[in-house]
Amino acid sequence: MRAALLVLLLGALALILQGALATFVPPALCPDLRLLVVMGAALHLGAASGLLVTAALGYGTDLLSGALLGQNAFLGLLVFAAARAVDGTLELRRPIPTATFAAVVSPLCGIGLTGLSWLFGAGPPLDLHAALVLGVQALVNGVCAPFMVSVVGEVAGWVDEVELPRRGGSLGRPTPLGGARSPR
């Protein structure tokens, strides 16, 4: 629980930093730090607490952004589920798979955001310029992903180290959605 709260705090700080960066960095070059924290939460937190952190960060993003309330929360939950599902078959915690996953998921999120806006009648469909922006941001996110995910891992791991002696055992790897998983 403490790890989840710390990751939530980290995500909130990342979100605020992202908003500050956006005032002087072109949108395409501004990394989606919140998305990367969600990826980290999927890999380093428990399923239930991770889902709650993801939803909270999504709503936070919606409040700071011009998106509809719930849009980023919805997409964040899907990214969370996808990250856990992919981590079941690939070792997503290693830098290259992390970067690749972030680079693939990031434009999909953008497409999802535009699609939802369009569906709700709150924006036009995706155009070429928006697609280009998403493409460039995917690369930026891919570069930043290993670092951000490892920061989330460090934060969650630090709390585990503090709490492990009291629990008297290893927590193992995070459980996927829908069931428990034994440590590898």
Place this chain on the structure above:
Amino acid sequence: MSELLERLRVPVLFAALLLLSLATMTADRRAMRSAGRELPTFSGALLEVAAPVQRVVTAPVDLVRDFWRGYVALVDVQAENERLRGRVAALQEENLQYREALLESGRLREVAALRDEFQVDMVTAQVVGGEVSPLLRSVLLDRGRVQGLLSGMPVVTGQGLAGLVTGTAPHAARAMLLLDRQSAVDGMIQRSRAPGIVHGQGTRELRFEFAVRGDDVQVGDEVITSGLGGVYPKGLRIGEVVEVSKPDARLLQEARVRPSVDFQRLEQVYVMRWRSPTMELLYSDEDESAPRASRSGARPGS
């Protein structure tokens, strides 16, 4: 049984959160259409926290930027000064001719009246945060409901129209910029009075659309708000036409518009404490505790 419940716990939570987000999206969209989007205190808390933190984060960058603009970038200022002096002289001459023409046509009085009508109470606000999504264009302002800001109020700079307040917290507000892909402003060509809609593209430029093919739209024309949409007052500068396109098979023409506001350097804006009667009706359900500037203030434009 308990094992089954334990196994279902996470999928149920996942499904519940997805449904909740869909429900809030629907509710928010409905709120955008019918009533105000003023954020309740608990959900406005993030805006409240974000605004001062983002100001602190951006402070060093602003310092460097100010230094650059104030000192380093002054290297070419002499040449630019001479060029600008020439331009001012030419514009003064041009202005004189316009005044003469206006006096002759008796419209000067109308223009003066219009200027008087624009004397709306304005709130100065600093841009403290940008948009966290690369596909949207909004900014976070350091003024909110306490200072009299409400959703639906126009945001301007000295150069022209910048956008619209779309959400407020007690001490912070979010404003959608003209560049946003969701932004649409009723505009017209100042010279020919040709009407159209100015759409944001998500890029640095705007698009003047739905102008009838026969209307007089030329490169260099100034685009201003028409006041017809009931959102913005009439006569605010939007931008300048940089390219006109008339596709053969269409009855309408389009134009690319360069915004008069430099959105790359948007640091300080003015929020007009004014809302049109349409917006007053639209946002009639919102917080009554906030000052109603528009009811006591002047009504610009249409």
